[in-house]
Amino acid sequence: MRSANMSGKPVCISDFEDYAKKFLPKSVYDYYRSGADDQETLADNVAAFARWKLYPRVLRDVSVMDLSTSVLGQKISMPICVGATAMQRMAHADGELATAKACQAMGTGMMLSSWATSSIEEVAEAAPDSLRWLQLYVYKDREVTKSLVRRAERAGYKGIFVTVDTPFLGRRIDDVRNKFQLPPHLRLKNFTSNSLAFSSGKDFGENSGLAVYVSEAIDSSVKWEDIKWLRGLTSLPIVTKGILRADDAKEAVKLGVNGILVSNHGARQLDGVPATIDVLPEIVEAVEGKVEVFLDGGVRKGTDILKALALGAKAVFIGRPLVWGLVYQGEEGAKEVLQMLKEEFHLAMALTGCRSVEEISRTLIRRHDVLFSKI
Numbered sequence: 001m002r003s004a005n006m007s008g009k010p011v012c013i014s015d016f017e018d019y020a021k022k023f024l025p026k027s028v029y030d031y032y033r034s035g036a037d038d039q040e041t042l043a044d045n046v047a048a049f050a051r052w053k054l055y056p057r058v059l060r061d062v063s064v065m066d067l068s069t070s071v072l073g074q075k076i077s078m079p080i081c082v083g084a085t086a087m088q089r090m091a092h093a094d095g096e097l098a099t100a101k102a103c104q105a106m107g108t109g110m111m112l113s114s115w116a117t118s119s120i121e122e123v124a125e126a127a128p129d130s131l132r133w134l135q136l137y138v139y140k141d142r143e144v145t146k147s148l149v150r151r152a153e154r155a156g157y158k159g160i161f162v163t164v165d166t167p168f169l170g171r172r173i174d175d176v177r178n179k180f181q182l183p184p185h186l187r188l189k190n191f192t193s194n195s196l197a198f199s200s201g202k203d204f205g206e207n208s209g210l211a212v213y214v215s216e217a218i219d220s221s222v223k224w225e226d227i228k229w230l231r232g233l234t235s236l237p238i239v240t241k242g243i244l245r246a247d248d249a250k251e252a253v254k255l256g257v258n259g260i261l262v263s264n265h266g267a268r269q270l271d272g273v274p275a276t277i278d279v280l281p282e283i284v285e286a287v288e289g290k291v292e293v294f295l296d297g298g299v300r301k302g303t304d305i306l307k308a309l310a311l312g313a314k315a316v317f318i319g320r321p322l323v324w325g326l327v328y329q330g331e332e333g334a335k336e337v338l339q340m341l342k343e344e345f346h347l348a349m350a351l352t353g354c355r356s357v358e359e360i361s362r363t364l365i366r367r368h369d370v371l372f373s374k375i
């Protein structure tokens with residue numbers, strides 16, 4: 001574990017979190033940080049990366065490097081993208097607009113949450129040259145769902161990441177204790193009605209307000225048929241976000257999705273599931289190169305990114321680190337987080353002898369606990 005030291009400038013991602021913990025109201029920090037239940041998977045998402053060891057190649061002239069790659073046909077400067085995290089205006093007044101501007105400046109992509117505190121259109125306007133995708137929740141009211149997709153198409157978003165692991169919200173104990181809801185000056189800006197906008201003032205009883213919101217608005221009957229429906233609805237690339245099994249990955253490919261995001265929702269849904277890096281290899285194998293595979297969960301440093309790519313991910317997405325950057329300094333802080341990860345990844349590539357992302361291969365990595373248990 002890295003120790004954080006916030007007396008000076010942040011030098012690692014945990015420094016940003018340290019700052020956010022001191023700065024944010026407790027219920028907001030808890031919402032951003034928490035995992036589900038006992039948070040076993042939350043810890044494992046990070047810890048699992050350490051079980052995979054790198055086997056560097058040496059003497060390969062790494063004086064000139066190229067970190068660029070592409071996601072769903074769109075060029076990006078590095079395989080590090082920003083995942084959907086809801087309600088970013090609790091982190092900084094500029095919220096999602098700051099994130100989009102930071103991504104635009106860094107030449108990478110941003111996935112906007114359905115539950116953003118800035119609208120699809122506002123984000124597009126703030127950073128017109130940014131690469132944006134929409135994260136989609138399937139609402140009980142399919143017209144609401146459809147209209148989110150149409151608005152994303154019109155506003156120049158380049159893909160839909162449909163979240164498939166949330167028929168109900170995972171049980172996040174701190175949010176239940178805090179009876180979490182949005183502060184009164186904020187709402188989910190993609191919706192007009194107060195109930196869909198998760199406006200405060202409603203009595204959510206002894207529960208997380210968000211858990212109540214999900215049970216009222218999000219469709220728990222969502223099924224594979226709905227992926228088919230979505231495929232027929234839009235010609236934008238579709239990625240299923242929240243796949244952890246090879247058979248589910250194969251099913252998604254059969255239905256015509258363009259990508260799989262291996263994700264356990266930052267350990268916020270079902271506790272006790274494996275770390276994403278541990279299931280990545282079997283998903284990559286299952287899809288047989290037919291679609292792009294991405295990973296999120298616990299990515300905190302450059303070597304994590306290199307490990308994910310060595311195991312077959314096309315790119316990684318970050319959740320919490322970006323939020324901590326926003327808290328630290330809005331757009332500048334978000335940029336700093338992305339720049340830090342970029343520099344760390346650059347170093348990890350150089351020290352493993354990779355001059356381009358194409359040179360990051362499976363031979364660079366082995367899982368050590370398996371190795372030792374065989375001896």
Ligand SMILES: Cc1cc2nc3c(=O)[nH]c(=O)nc-3n(C[C@H](O)[C@H](O)[C@H](O)COP(=O)(O)O)c2cc1C
Pocket residue numbers: 031032033045083084085086113114115135163241263264265266267268296297298299317318319320321323
């Ligand atoms: C505060 C927070 C809010 C999130 N909101 C959403 C969301 O609205 N939609 C979604 O599909 N995933 C959401 N996620 C999950 C992230 O997209 C992503 O899977 C996860 O954060 C990656 O793990 P990491 O935080 O360890 O990087 C959220 C995660 C966090 C931490």
